[in-house]
Amino acid sequence: MKKSIIRKPPTAVLIAIIAVVVAVSSAVAWLVVTPAVLNRIYSLSNYDAYANVYFVGATHGSEYFKNTDGTLNIDVATPTAENYISKLRVDANFKGRGSAYVRLKVIQQWQDSSNMILQSNNVLPYTIATPYNLNMGGNQSAWFDNRMDDYCFYYATKLTASNASYSSIPIITGIDINQFKAMIPTGTVTLKIAFTLEAVQINRYPQFWGIDTLPWLPAAVTTTA
Amino acid sequence: MAKILLKKTKKIFTVAISLLFVLSIGYFAVLPPTSAWFYQSLLTDNNRIFVFGTLSGSQTFTGEDDLVLPAATKLESSGGETLFDDVLHIVSITAVNNNSSTIPARVYLTVSPTSGNLDGLRYFFYSADEKVTTVKDLIANKDIIKNSANDTLTALNNYNNGDGTIGNEGRYVLIQSGETKILKIAFWADYNVVGSTLNVAGIAQINYNVNITLSAVQDTDGAFTR
Numbered sequence: 507m508k509k510s511i512i513r514k515p516p517t518a519v520l521i522a523i524i525a526v527v528v529a530v531s532s533a534v535a536w537l538v539v540t541p542a543v544l545n546r547i548y549s550l551s552n553y554d555a556y557a558n559v560y561f562v563g564a565t566h567g568s569e570y571f572k573n574t575d576g577t578l579n580i581d582v583a584t585p586t587a588e589n590y591i592s593k594l595r596v597d598a599n600f601k602g603r604g605s606a607y608v609r610l611k612v613i614q615q616w617q618d619s620s621n622m623i624l625q626s627n628n629v630l631p632y633t634i635a636t637p638y639n640l641n642m643g644g645n646q647s648a649w650f651d652n653r654m655d656d657y658c659f660y661y662a663t664k665l666t667a668s669n670a671s672y673s674s675i676p677i678i679t680g681i682d683i684n685q686f687k688a689m690i691p692t693g694t695v696t697l698k699i700a701f702t703l704e705a706v707q708i709n710r711y712p713q714f715w716g717i718d719t720l721p722w723l724p725a726a727v728t729t730t731a
Numbered sequence: 732m733a734k735i736l737l738k739k740t741k742k743i744f745t746v747a748i749s750l751l752f753v754l755s756i757g758y759f760a761v762l763p764p765t766s767a768w769f770y771q772s773l774l775t776d777n778n779r780i781f782v783f784g785t786l787s788g789s790q791t792f793t794g795e796d797d798l799v800l801p802a803a804t805k806l807e808s809s810g811g812e813t814l815f816d817d818v819l820h821i822v823s824i825t826a827v828n829n830n831s832s833t834i835p836a837r838v839y840l841t842v843s844p845t846s847g848n849l850d851g852l853r854y855f856f857y858s859a860d861e862k863v864t865t866v867k868d869l870i871a872n873k874d875i876i877k878n879s880a881n882d883t884l885t886a887l888n889n890y891n892n893g894d895g896t897i898g899n900e901g902r903y904v905l906i907q908s909g910e911t912k913i914l915k916i917a918f919w920a921d922y923n924v925v926g927s928t929l930n931v932a933g934i935a936q937i938n939y940n941v942n943i944t945l946s947a948v949q950d951t952d953g954a955f956t957r
Contacts, residue, residue: 707802709814
């Protein structure tokens with residue numbers, strides 16, 4: 507009778523298995539997931555804007571000509587006067603870290619010699635630094651004249667600024683004096699003008715300005731089936 | 732004599748190897764579930780491509796961006812915010828699963844502060860192939876927008892990060908092997924939180940130092956934990 511022999515696996519095979527295991531183990535350890543990371547700094551701030559109103563070549567600042575109600579006395583008859591209409595300038599000054607829409611509200615009032623308010627719906631023919639191009643349409647870095655609707659010039663794109671210092675954009679750089687003279691009411695009259703620069707965050711103009719669409723953009727068309 | 736010595740050596744060696752074998756098996760057994768297989772990830776900040784599934788390359792990112800959020804806003808339905816999308820800052824990252832097999836992967840997002848806190852900073856994670864008119868519409872489709880600010884925030888956090896239960900780690904984007912998807916993260920500032928800080932005279936600024944972390948894991952619940 508032949509004696510059966512149970513053969514143990516050769517040591518070399520065991521060593522090979524161990525070598526594979528060790529190799530795989532080290533590979534797994536090596537392939538540890540490293541999440542991918544992006545660093546970002548987000549910031550936002552409020553916005554500060556005001557109209558810088560002044561007269562070119564004037565000794566006095568505009569405050570000197572300001573009434574208690576905030577209006578400015580404008581001379582319409584004497585070209586050498588400091589506050590003569592053609593010397594009037596208005597810039598939009600703003601700062602803040604974010605985006606905003608701005609508009610300049612212009613209110614004017616004619617009075618006669620007895621301080622009676624005169625009816626006048628004429629918009630004054632200011633020279634605008636960068637007038638909006640109606641033929642081009644869309645957003646533009648220019649001033650859209652919407653005074654016939656709401657007495658305002660709108661800067662027709664989002665403004666971005668910095669917190670470090672005020673940025674400035676000119677708005678009114680003069681007036682067409684001949685056109686202006688033609689619209690001066692008869693008699694002895696005085697002109698008072700007030701400017702207010704308003705800034706609103708770009709998602710809140712419907713609430714604060716009471717408009718559904720920006721004046722220089724076409725209104726949304728609603729269709730019914 | 733030499734035969735006996737050889738036999739003894741063999742015995743000792745066999746025991747030692749068996750022990751090593753058991754230890755190796757044990758090592759695998761105690762590995763976390765995600766260790767079934769691994770991704771090596773590569774994210775380049777310049778072109779925002781997140782590549783994973785390869786066994787080469789290493790994680791890189793270059794510098795940090797300083798970005799301005801246009802304004803604060805509200806997500807909840809009360810308050811009538813109609814121009815929500817106008818003030819979002821959207822980060823787009825191209826994610827590539829170039830695993831050579833057919834293994835799909837989930838990509839999870841974690842947003843955490845690098846320093847300071849993220850009070851008032853909100854985000855919404857989605858894939859560009861989710862067809863929507865606006866991000867707000869997409870958020871609404873996920874049933875996140877509630878009437879109150881608190882309920883909305885709870886729903887948004889659950890969507891992004893899960894509800895804290897095991898296997899529910901929030902929104903992920905599934906990417907098949909060989910597939911490329913554009914991942915989007917929309918950020919905004921919650922007016923309910925930042926409004927009082929900003930509504931002051933002069934300029935008040937709020938900064939958020941943010942880490943945006945993407946993790947690719949296997950397509951199994953529990954593979955990723957926050």
